[in-house]
């Protein structure tokens with residue numbers, strides 16, 4: 001857990017005092033990722049760096065796991081906080097192994113232990129130990145260096161991590177890959193993480209909570225969903241963007257709104273049966289055909305079923321797409337738009353059909369939060 | 384291809400020239416003249432190297448700590464102006480430095496070593512300072528953020544990353560040093576300058592060259608030696624010679 005209590009930093013500059021962080025109070029629960037988000041110069045980095053005292057607070061306190069860090073020895077404090085900077089900052093004079101074992105060596109681990117740890121870390125960040133440990137940072141690609149930067153921060157297994165735009169310097173494709181890897185790692189590691197970003201999409205993807213900063217002040221601190229549904233003021237609203245409702249699509253998994261009920265036919269059914277089912281289920285265009293393993297095999301359209309005689313196996317079209325239970329709604333919506341359809345079959349890990357997702361279900365899910373809020377506002381107004 | 388063949392032709396021409404020079408110098412007795420100076424050359428070269436070794440190690444021993452000290456954040460206020468002073472120092476001709484040193488310390492080995500020490504000190508201190516200041520702030524922040532103490536930062540991050548530049552300073556400085564030692568003869572310190580200046584005084588070019596050529600060879604030799612040391616000491620990741 002990280003708790004900031006009225007944390008303030010005033011820089012004395014030749015042009016006068018700059019309040020970079022103004023009485024920031026917030027709490028990141030253990031095991032969560034908190035994203036500090038805001039435009040450039042709003043004090044995210046300053047706030048982050050006050051936690052490991054790269055920047056000395058003017059006033060206010062930082063608590064880590066309940067302990068006031070004010071009186072702690074700076075070196076000890078920092079060795080217990082993983083730190084990843086945007087410029088990566090790998091030591092070019094050290095091999096990859098030396099880089100990622102820096103903190104364990106500072107902590108006086110014996111050689112066998114830290115070498116073992118180096119291999120563990122490499123496995124964690126999906127880099128081959130034998131291929132990389134003896135190389136130097138300059139021999140690695142940007143993405144690989146960034147992974148090593150994360151590994152170095154994780155080396156001594158600190159409970160808390162600070163990351164300042166850690167994936168900012170990587171190209172978009174690699175960034176998405178590293179973000180996914182990092183989230184997967186975090187599921188196993190459960191670190192308490194403060195993460196600076198200026199990218200709203202990254203924030204929504206990575207954050208359990210998002211703190212929006214403006215000119216040194218913490219404007220809003222909420223879960224991504226709450227933030228997107230209920231931005232506190234015009235600034236937050238404009239920062240989140242006009243398409244903030246769409247951004248919520250990222251946050252919802254198919255699993256949450258899938259409907260188990262889906263009508264289907266098998267290849268051996270007649271087209272007559274297919275037409276009857278289409279009508280029974282009230283589908284407007286077509287019905288899904290599944291094979292004997294209940295995997296999607298095709299679709300039988302209403303027009304064909306009405307005008308033709310025969311068996312489904314001879315009169316189907318290919319399935320345009322299917323989505324997995326763990327896909328997010330953004331992918332679903334994108335597939336629907338791409339194929340001009342209003343529903344998609346959902347499959348489980350074995351590729352078996354387990355339900356369907358409709359455009360209506362998506363819009364109604366997205367809308368429910370707004371309706372609930374309007375209702376609450378209306379009740380509040382009456383009282 | 385034409386360039387290749389031209390290079391080949393030049394090389395052949397050079398070999399012929401060297402051979403002809405050898406034949407001529409032998410027949411004219413030049414080689415015998417040089418050989419006559421050989422015992423002196425040997426003795427004076429050793430003396431020369433001693434002067435370099437003593438003044439050079441003193442300079443390295445003082446300049447590197449000085450450069451480190453000036454590069455500390457606590458010195459930031461003074462460092463730049465002090466570096467300016469050092470920079471002005473390098474523009475003073477070494478002969479003038481020796482002359483000044485003589486006027487304070489008199490004649491002999493001690494003022495010579497002192498003068499050489501001063502002339503050698505500056506490039507090393509300057510490169511040490513520049514090398515340390517040149518370590519990227521991101522690296523320093525990473526080192527601090529990881530929990531290294533200032534001393535650990537210096538020895539594990541700053542110095543290794545500045546080492547290549549520091550060695551470049553040492554190479555320059557020692558080249559200057561070896562080239563300056565002959566001047567030290569003028570204030571009575573010995574070395575190959577004895578042959579050079581006596582040769583000039585006596586209008587004896589052979590004598591002069593038997594001092595000058597070994598001096599040049601020593602400079603090249605010492606430079607190669609330091610380059611070799613740097614090759615092995617500067618970590619591979621920050622060593623342009625090994626990439």
Ligand SMILES: Nc1ncnc2c1ncn2[C@@H]1O[C@H](COP(=O)(O)OP(=O)(O)O)[C@@H](O)[C@H]1O
Pocket residue numbers: 011012013018019020038039040041042043044045046047
């Ligand atoms: N060392 C410093 N000295 C003076 N002003 C600073 C310093 N560091 C940051 N600032 C100022 O503090 C404000 C917040 O900076 P910063 O925390 O880096 O913003 P962000 O990370 O959100 O882009 C900016 O106005 C910046 O100019």
Ligand SMILES: [Mg+2]
Pocket residue numbers: 044045046196
């Ligand atoms: Mg920043």
